[in-house]
Amino acid sequence: MKRRNFLKGVLYGTGATMALVGGFGTFNKLDSLKAEAIDKDLETNVFSSCEMCRNQCPIAVKVKDGKVVKIDGHPDDAAFGGVICARGNAGPSLLYDPQRIKKPMIRTGERGEGKFKEVSWDEAYTYISDKLYNVKDQYGGEAIALASRKGPHDWFFRSIGKALGSPNVFSHEATCPMTRSVALDTTFGNEAIAADYANTKYLISIGRNWFEGIHVAQTRAVSKALSNGAKLVVLDPRFSITASKGEWLPIKATTDLAFVMAMANILIQENLYDQNFISQYTEGFEKWAEEVKDKTPEWAEKETGISKDKIIQITREFAAAKPQAILDFGWRTAYTPNDYQLRRAILIVNMMIGNLEVPGGYYRTKPANFLKDFPDQAVHAKVLGNITQPSFPKASKGRIDGTGVKGTPGQIIPAYDGAVGKIVESILTEEPYPIRAWLVHRFNPYISLTESPRVLEAFKKLDLLVTCDVYMTDTAYFSDVVLPECTYLERYEPIFDMAGLTPKYVIRQPAVPLVYPDTKPYWQIYKELGEKMGLGDYFEFKDMEDFMTQQLRPTGITLDKMKEMGVWTPPGMNAFYVRANDAKASMDTVLSNHSKKIEIFSVDVEEATKQGVPKYVSHPQPEEGKFRFVQGKVAVHTNAGTANVPILNELMPTNTLWMNPISCTKLSLKDGDEIVISSGLNEHKGKIKMTEGIRPDTVFCYHGFGRVSPELKRAFGKGINDNHLIPNEIGEVGNTVTSTTFVTVRKA
Ligand SMILES: Nc1nc2c(c(=O)[nH]1)N[C@H]1C(S)=C(S)[C@@H](COP(=O)(O)OP(=O)(O)OC[C@H]3O[C@@H](n4cnc5c(=O)[nH]c(N)nc54)[C@H](O)[C@@H]3O)O[C@H]1N2
Numbered sequence: 001m002k003r004r005n006f007l008k009g010v011l012y013g014t015g016a017t018m019a020l021v022g023g024f025g026t027f028n029k030l031d032s033l034k035a036e037a038i039d040k041d042l043e044t045n046v047f048s049s050c051e052m053c054r055n056q057c058p059i060a061v062k063v064k065d066g067k068v069v070k071i072d073g074h075p076d077d078a079a080f081g082g083v084i085c086a087r088g089n090a091g092p093s094l095l096y097d098p099q100r101i102k103k104p105m106i107r108t109g110e111r112g113e114g115k116f117k118e119v120s121w122d123e124a125y126t127y128i129s130d131k132l133y134n135v136k137d138q139y140g141g142e143a144i145a146l147a148s149r150k151g152p153h154d155w156f157f158r159s160i161g162k163a164l165g166s167p168n169v170f171s172h173e174a175t176c177p178m179t180r181s182v183a184l185d186t187t188f189g190n191e192a193i194a195a196d197y198a199n200t201k202y203l204i205s206i207g208r209n210w211f212e213g214i215h216v217a218q219t220r221a222v223s224k225a226l227s228n229g230a231k232l233v234v235l236d237p238r239f240s241i242t243a244s245k246g247e248w249l250p251i252k253a254t255t256d257l258a259f260v261m262a263m264a265n266i267l268i269q270e271n272l273y274d275q276n277f278i279s280q281y282t283e284g285f286e287k288w289a290e291e292v293k294d295k296t297p298e299w300a301e302k303e304t305g306i307s308k309d310k311i312i313q314i315t316r317e318f319a320a321a322k323p324q325a326i327l328d329f330g331w332r333t334a335y336t337p338n339d340y341q342l343r344r345a346i347l348i349v350n351m352m353i354g355n356l357e358v359p360g361g362y363y364r365t366k367p368a369n370f371l372k373d374f375p376d377q378a379v380h381a382k383v384l385g386n387i388t389q390p391s392f393p394k395a396s397k398g399r400i401d402g403t404g405v406k407g408t409p410g411q412i413i414p415a416y417d418g419a420v421g422k423i424v425e426s427i428l429t430e431e432p433y434p435i436r437a438w439l440v441h442r443f444n445p446y447i448s449l450t451e452s453p454r455v456l457e458a459f460k461k462l463d464l465l466v467t468c469d470v471y472m473t474d475t476a477y478f479s480d481v482v483l484p485e486c487t488y489l490e491r492y493e494p495i496f497d498m499a500g501l502t503p504k505y506v507i508r509q510p511a512v513p514l515v516y517p518d519t520k521p522y523w524q525i526y527k528e529l530g531e532k533m534g535l536g537d538y539f540e541f542k543d544m545e546d547f548m549t550q551q552l553r554p555t556g557i558t559l560d561k562m563k564e565m566g567v568w569t570p571p572g573m574n575a576f577y578v579r580a581n582d583a584k585a586s587m588d589t590v591l592s593n594h595s596k597k598i599e600i601f602s603v604d605v606e607e608a609t610k611q612g613v614p615k616y617v618s619h620p621q622p623e624e625g626k627f628r629f630v631q632g633k634v635a636v637h638t639n640a641g642t643a644n645v646p647i648l649n650e651l652m653p654t655n656t657l658w659m660n661p662i663s664c665t666k667l668s669l670k671d672g673d674e675i676v677i678s679s680g681l682n683e684h685k686g687k688i689k690m691t692e693g694i695r696p697d698t699v700f701c702y703h704g705f706g707r708v709s710p711e712l713k714r715a716f717g718k719g720i721n722d723n724h725l726i727p728n729e730i731g732e733v734g735n736t737v738t739s740t741t742f743v744t745v746r747k748a
């Protein structure tokens with residue numbers, strides 16, 4: 001696909017989509033192409049779902065003469081509105097990229113030398129199988145770790161590790177929303193809580209950046225609320241695109257908990273909270289009231305740098321909009337070691353205005369199995385079937401990250417996700433025992449985990465490192481075996497449940513045959529590897545169509561119908577809130593904890609962290625001459641995933657270090673200067689972007705650059721890898737920590 005067609009796709013989105021490209025000054029270039037029309041005589045439509053990031057937005061893939069020519073949003077899905085983002089539009093650019101990996105490879109040179117030989121799949125499976133059984137025989141199954149970005153591949157990928165007796169399976173969550181998930185779990189008893197942005201009247205973001213950290217349905221919902229007159233307040237040390245759409249409060253990073261506790265203090269002092277809600281649905285409020293008694297706006301002003309009058313004003317406005325107001329719980333919630341306490345406090349302040357299960361507040365997502373408990377709604381409940389597997393052998397040792405250990409924070413960390421950074425620790429320190437083999441799927445720990453050089457040190461100690469990806473990523477480059485997956489546009493995947501205010505099933509199906517015939521979908525890779533290893537019993541399905549048919553059987557929806565529709569939502573069903581018509585309705589179905597109460601004070605949390613209600617911890621602020629280093633997402637790239645995708649690389653090939661003009665002047669730096677950034681631990685070269693859109697004591701860069709695999713020919717060596725600078729630290733609930741590093745900057 002030519003750049004021009006790609007840009008047309010972006011332009012024909014809604015205002016929300018256009019805002020996505022506005023962030024870094026390409027808008028004029030795009031605007032000049034606006035007049036051109038899209039070909040009309042294209043294409044068959046294949047309904048599927050996007051995977052340019054893990055949001056899996058429903059899409060309509062236009063295919064002409066056996067080639068994908070354009071991708072749009074699924075036209076019938078109300079939440080997504082037929083729109084996708086710039087990255088979604090770039091799907092064909094990934095699909096046809098000649099730099100994708102095309103054949104399985106086994107390393108021949110030293111690790112990091114970049115020498116590989118192409119092998120058959122059978123050779124790759126045999127190699128992996130031999131090595132894994134060697135590790136298992138010598139060190140036990142627990143010495144094998146698996147890590148992937150959380151997703152539908154888990155079922156297949158993880159089966160290999162679990163069948164070998166390893167308890168050490170991990171998702172990427174500890175680098176992303178872990179502190180939020182644990183906060184939800186320990187407060188409500190489940191993680192499946194979402195925010196109803198579209199209907200809110202007042203929205204406060206604590207770093208959440210809907211217009212660059214994009215989720216199409218959420219970004220549209222926030223846009224809708226704003227166009228309906230909702231007020232947006234953004235706490236962020238930098239002026240993000242989201243901040244540009246509301247009131248920007250340039251808070252000192254890491255101090256947000258002070259702001260939130262002061263809000264609670266004011267709500268109580270001024271009697272603005274919902275006492276009926278608190279007494280009916282919560283427990284432990286008195287302990288929280290005690291904790292925030294001295295957290296006055298005056299005190300918070302000193303901590304946060306936001307004036308007390310502003311904090312009071314925002315809190316009063318927030319309370320006046322109740323319950324249609326949201327203090328957002330964030331997405332990438334890995335700022336500080338005790339970020340978890342911040343997320344708990346945010347949830348508690350929301351509960352103080354009683355905004356659970358009402359329009360414009362928070363709600364429990366409504367998958368079909370939830371609706372079964374509501375006689376009026378049961379008609380819509382068509383639950384997907386499960387594919388059965390024999391039980392896995394019991395692991396002989398506990399997990400390396402200590403999840404499930406009573407009396408420690410591990411007690412509240414979900415074992416499904418775990419603290420993925422602990423894999424590196426275990427390899428290097430051999431505590432509590434060594435990991436010797438690491439299987440990586442759709443994840444790039446070298447770029448995504450903090451302290452990249454240490455991650456590399458860990459890779460070097462392994463007996464086996466296997467990576468399954470679509471590119472020769474930085475992690476793949478240091479691996480023993482590299483498995484080439486086909487892209488999402490070439491494969492089936494299990495039907496997945498994307499429940500929001502109603503249930504929703506989404507399909508992924510191939511739009512075109514394999515572009516590179518020796519690539520395979522993950523389900524086939526792990527099924528074949530499992531069979532080679534004598535573990536075929538765990539993969540009892542013929543192919544993915546058979547798997548999907550089994551999933552759909554109890555629902556009465558046929559696979560053909562699902563392929564034709566792409567998305568299934570219960571016909572005629574409206575958004576469903578448990579308390580919409582009855583403010584006192586039972587929330588026993590929403591709250592899954594033993595107490596059936598919202599646990600403002602939690603016994604489990606007290607046991608695990610000694611903070612049954614959140615307590616304030618003051619983090620150090622940068623001394624003169626040093627800067628706090630923060631990072632974030634950019635609209636046209638995905639994390640560690642797209643720096644090398646041709647069209648996206650062309651749009652934004654590199655990143656820069658944002659620095660305030662006041663600080664630039666002090667250091668005699670100007671826009672575009674080459675610099676060296678030092679965190680004490682490591683140094684990195686970069687370039688300055690001089691901007692008033694950042695606090696003078698803080699610097700910022702977009703994440704995902706500074707790539708070290710020479711096989712990523714477009715992205716190699718460009719920009720700053722933030723994680724090269726950030727020391728490894730594992731937070732209270734296993735989370736990575738990315739906003740507590742200080743750096744110095746000098747001219748290169
Ligand atoms: N286009 C695009 N969209 C994406 C992604 C992508 O890579 N690209 N990734 C997806 C993923 S995996 C995620 S997790 C989400 C992330 O979505 P978000 O969490 O909204 O985005 P981030 O950019 O990680 O962080 C947002 C902001 O946090 C600020 N920040 C840093 N430290 C602090 C602090 O201590 N306090 C406050 N108040 N702010 C702070 C940063 O300046 C940054 O602007 O986006 C998703 N959507």
Ligand SMILES: Nc1nc2c(c(=O)[nH]1)N[C@H]1C(S)=C(S)[C@@H](COP(=O)(O)OP(=O)(O)OC[C@H]3O[C@@H](n4cnc5c(=O)[nH]c(N)nc54)[C@H](O)[C@@H]3O)O[C@H]1N2
Binds near residue numbers: 054632642
């Ligand atoms: N310092 C710092 N560190 C961060 C962040 C930050 O803002 N600052 N962000 C954090 C966040 S929020 C997250 S979610 C993580 C993300 O970390 P990752 O999960 O590592 O990043 P992704 O970009 O989602 O993609 C991982 C890999 O998936 C590959 N991939 C894409 N499609 C496919 C496919 O179809 N099959 C296979 N097998 N592979 C595929 C991509 O090529 C990429 O190499 O990073 C975290 N790390």
Ligand code: SF4
Binds near residue numbers: 050055
């Ligand atoms: S948010 Fe964008 S990249 Fe992510 S799945 Fe949706 S359309 Fe694709």
Ligand SMILES: [Mo]
Binds near residue numbers: 175176177332
């Ligand atoms: Mo994330």
